[in-house]
Amino acid sequence: xxxxxxxxPTDSTSPAAAVGYxxxxxxxxxxxxxxxxxxxxxxxxxxxxxxxxxWFVRRExxxxxxxxxxxxxxxxxxxxxxxxxxxIAFSCKGRSLCPSCGVRRMAxxxxxxxxxxxxxxxxxxxVLSLPYALRFAVGFDATLCGQVLALFIRAVQRxxxxxxxxxxxxxxxxxxxxxxxxxxxxxxSSLGLNLHFHSLFVDGIYLExxxxxxxxxxxxxxxxxxxxxxxxxxCAAVQRLRGLDLDSVQFDACxxxxxxxxxxxxxxxxxxxxx
Ligand SMILES: [Zn+2]
Ligand SMILES: [Zn+2]
Numbered sequence: 001x002x003x004x005x006x007x008x009p010t011d012s013t014s015p016a017a018a019v020g021y022x023x024x025x026x027x028x029x030x031x032x033x034x035x036x037x038x039x040x041x042x043x044x045x046x047x048x049x050x051x052x053x054x055w056f057v058r059r060e061x062x063x064x065x066x067x068x069x070x071x072x073x074x075x076x077x078x079x080x081x082x083x084x085x086x087x088i089a090f091s092c093k094g095r096s097l098c099p100s101c102g103v104r105r106m107a108x109x110x111x112x113x114x115x116x117x118x119x120x121x122x123x124x125x126x127v128l129s130l131p132y133a134l135r136f137a138v139g140f141d142a143t144l145c146g147q148v149l150a151l152f153i154r155a156v157q158r159x160x161x162x163x164x165x166x167x168x169x170x171x172x173x174x175x176x177x178x179x180x181x182x183x184x185x186x187x188x189s190s191l192g193l194n195l196h197f198h199s200l201f202v203d204g205i206y207l208e209x210x211x212x213x214x215x216x217x218x219x220x221x222x223x224x225x226x227x228x229x230x231x232x233x234x235c236a237a238v239q240r241l242r243g244l245d246l247d248s249v250q251f252d253a254c255x256x257x258x259x260x261x262x263x264x265x266x267x268x269x270x271x272x273x274x275x
Contacts, residue, residue: 026068051263063092124203128152129196139195155233164205176205192274
């Protein structure tokens, strides 16, 4: 097989260079330079005051600083036809900081959903963003995050089922089944801590028939009133969780965890305020 449409690194003046493979040079990006210049000092300063970052945070930063850098390991590809070499640096496969690995994971995830998970049916995206008061707690406490997500999913599910029952004259909402997948996004466009949910719902319901098979039926798009009702429902249910008060920042909701990881908690608190 010959697929060397790219150009050898020394060929950068040839016209084909424009379409060929170019090493992405992460070390030239602003993000890389900021992390490379400041991360070790940040860790050392905090260590001097007794603050230790959890190992998984260090692993992400260390991996990011090695990702795509030839010095830290590479694969050499050789094409027998044009007798050229190409050097491809290993990647960190990180899940948080590294933009390159994040985008690849996103593309892989999207292809997986489209090719293997989502049925051939219309899909609607539902997004739940959270009040500031809750962002710190859900960003820090995975159990709470899961509980809030479950409440959101159930509220949207109920909306589809109620609508289907009324529209199709069903005896019970139990005959109507829904489906959704959710991506949890932890950051805002300014890289502040802003955990929110992007949920893809099949835009309708599967009607269970007597013989056990399912038939897809569309449901009209949600009205403003329905969206408000879903929001109110989620809001009330979330406030009942652990007696959360959405008018003040819920640092106490995960006190056990913040006590165990004070430096991480301080970073999360600053990130909520985008500082
Ligand atoms: Zn070749
Ligand atoms: Zn990476």
